[in-house]
Amino acid sequence: MILTLEEPQRSRWESLNENGFYRLVRHCADRVFYGGDGTSCDVEMGIGAVLAIFSTPGTFAAVALAVKYGTVFHFLRNEAHFNAYVASFPDEYFFAVLSMTIAGAVAVWKWDSLLPDRRDHANLAHLPILGGRILVANLLALVILVVIVAVDVNAGSAILFPLIACWTAPTIGYIVVFFFTHAVAMMLAAVFGFVAVLAILGILMASLPYRVFRKCSVYVRTTLLILFVALLMTSFSEGGKIETIHSAVAWTNFPPPVWFAALCQWLRGIDNAPFPALSLAAVLGTVAVLVIATGAYALSYRRCFLRSAETMVILPAGGGAVAAHVLRALDGVLLRGPVQRGGFRFVIKTLFRSETHALTWIGFTAVGVMIASNDLLLAGSKTAASSHVPSAVVLGLPLILTYFLMFGLRVAFEIPGPLRANWTFRLGVDPGTRECAALARRVMIAFEVPLLAVSLVLYAHFWGWEIAIVHTLLLAAMAGLLIETLLLGFRKIPFTCTAPPFKQTTSVAVILDVLGLFGFSAAVPALERHAFVDPLRSATGIALMLLMWWVCLYGTRKNQIEPERRLIFEDALPPVLEVLDLTFRK
Amino acid sequence: MVALEARHLTKCYYSTVAAVSDLSFCLQEGEVLGFVGPNGSGKSTTVKMLTGLLEPTHGQVVSRGARIEQDLVHYRERLGYVPEEADLYPFLSGREYLELVGTLRSLPRQSLERKIDAMLDLFSLSAHRHSAIGSYSKGMRQRVLLIAALLHDPALLILDEPLSGLDVTSAMVVKNLIKKLGEQGKAILYCSHVLEVVEKVCGTVIVLQKGRAIAYGPPSELMKTAGQASLEHAFAHLVEGGDSAQTARDIASVMSAA
Structure with a gap:
């Protein structure tokens, strides 16, 4: 049933709407709620x-x-x-x-x-x-x-x-x-x-x-x-x-x-x-x-x-000479081909300059820092640096940070930037390119390398080079496998695709991610701790586990068909009903 | 009768940089005044001062014998303004935006709605009136801005690049509209880079360079003084833009360089 307002109420409502100040207040409330630049990915709810x-x-x-x-x-x-x-x-x-x-x-x-x-x-x-x-x-x-x-x-x-x-x-x-x-x-x-x-x-x-x-x-x-x-x-x-x-x-x-x-x-x-x-x-x-x-x-x-008209909108940009040198050096060692070189610069600049994207990955990393600090505090005196071998909690710290940093980056990749600017990539990139995952991988590696370096130095300082090198190698291997897992089926240039739709598997993925965090940052460090005491059994266990992980990834990737690897700019669910071409004319 | 007068307008940023310097002109009722100049010549700064968005460092803007700051609200009631950039609220539909502007201008509800519908129809936006402005093309946003400036039947129009992004048909409509409104007695300040249009539409032209008026008069006189056949050539002759043909040749040679 549709309710209609009584006549006096209607006129009161209408007169309220005609009131300029009321309309201005309503508009201000709307702009606070729906505000944003309209080009980014504001949640449409x-x-x-x-x-x-x-x-x-x-x-x-x-x-x-x-x-x-x-x-x-x-x-x-x-x-x-x-x-x-x-x-x-x-x-x-x-x-x-x-x-x-x-x-x-x-x-x-x-x-x-x-x-x-x-x-x-x-x-x-x-x-x-x-x-x-x-x-x-x-x-x-x-x-x-x-x-x-x-x-x-x-x-x-x-x-x-x-x-x-x-x-x-x-x-x-x-x-x-x-x-x-x-x-x-x-x-x-x-x-x-x-x-x-x-x-x-x-x-x-x-x-x-x-x-x-x-x-x-x-x-x-x-x-x-x-x-x-x-x-x-x-x-x-x-x-x-x-x-x-x-x-x-x-x-x-x-x-x-x-x-x-x-x-x-x-x-x-x-x-x-x-x-x-x-x-x-x-x-x-x-x-x-x-x-x-x-x-x-x-x-x-x-x-x-009030002074908006007087001030110029010159927003900060420009990475400076140092950043340019670093990127040029990376061109030689990490980046191959125009998609990777152009894309890498675009992705890094977006991750640091776009507030939405920066908030996402920094926010995830911050949660990682918080959990790691909390673990460290709870462990208390047990984690004293003077101990001969670091405890599982201490070994797990860089793994927690890696997990959240990589996860944050992966989530940020899915958040679209201004889609109107996509024509740059639509025109300039070959749709058959397989470079998307490679590009994303290189960005993630670029973020992980400083963490590995800091980890190596800190563990070497407290527990000697032997433990530091072994732990950093394990951390690198784990980070590599995590990156590969997170990028399974990734076929977008980061930020250029529409936001992914909610899939039925999303809830399962979230549960797996939480379990993954436990396995990644608690189970493996515990095994690693044992490995420092009893190298033969635990080290073999870790190696076998990593090998199995890699085999699973390899198998999944091998099973992907050609259309699943093609570059996309619009992420859509597969159609509920698929029309089969039974004429076999193609 | 003088609809708008700029008296020795000067605007300095950061106390020293003069964007506009000692600019004076009159805009009569029924006159279409062209306002042209290269990028950074002070056009937008002048327009902002004329709309009361920016306070001049020196000089004053006078309308109907009084300085506009004395009764800015009353002045703006008579003013229709199309800004340089169509920065509209992306979450509103075209119709909602016009309703907002009309309500803030205290236009009666029923006539406002009728006007909006008619204008949307005439500017070929009817089909998109309920779509969010975020999904509009540049030309559609520009048409929304034009409607917003015309809704209240202003006596004074300040149009900053009103044809920006418009298709040929819409641009022709707007050009004819400007002429028509001028004939009706409205005072129009037309700011543009498209000199062919300025030449056809405006009765008087001001050429601005580095914040100063370097020419002021009817287009035919400017052309005659500069000894050129078109306003575009007269403009190029007047401003210190260098040899455009030589610049084009330089660009082409840079393009083909290894």
């Missing part, structure tokens, strides 16, 4: 789908906590007087981290479209609108966006978590208080996460020349993402520790999510020494970032937007 994705982690986390709060488990744990308010403190910390991380990540994702840019200036500045109206309209659109994100990220958990946690609650009021305190604290955490990123963006835009801002933008975004991942990881390790906060410790000793978890507890009336100070930090912190972000936004608007 509706607002509903995006909001559903944002709310999913909180919802699942709330459901997963049923184990902790279920009555059967209380009975089994002999917890007769279970106080959900007190028991939920570490979980509130987790939800605060989640809320802050997702909201902050949204701000990082929308980094380029949060503030009005040159396109807005070109389209709006010459219209009869007061300059301040664009400023206010965009600010209003941002406020709306922040509120929507804060509500959406916490919607699932705000409803489900109180119900699950207070299942055995004595009164409805108990649940209502739980709901409101959770919702207020977590939404405030989300606002804090989003606005903190906005403040950083505004400060950078207001203080740096545009050219410098664009250049450092990708590094700032990556750093922020790493910080958010690090914050997320604390929720798994710090939850237990937070439960034991009792003494009055300064609020500066805790990361912001603890402030919001404490605020939640304080609003519930739980009497704990540090809670009032931490709650105050949460409120004042949010107010502070709001004030800083608004000030920085106004300054950047004045400095960048």
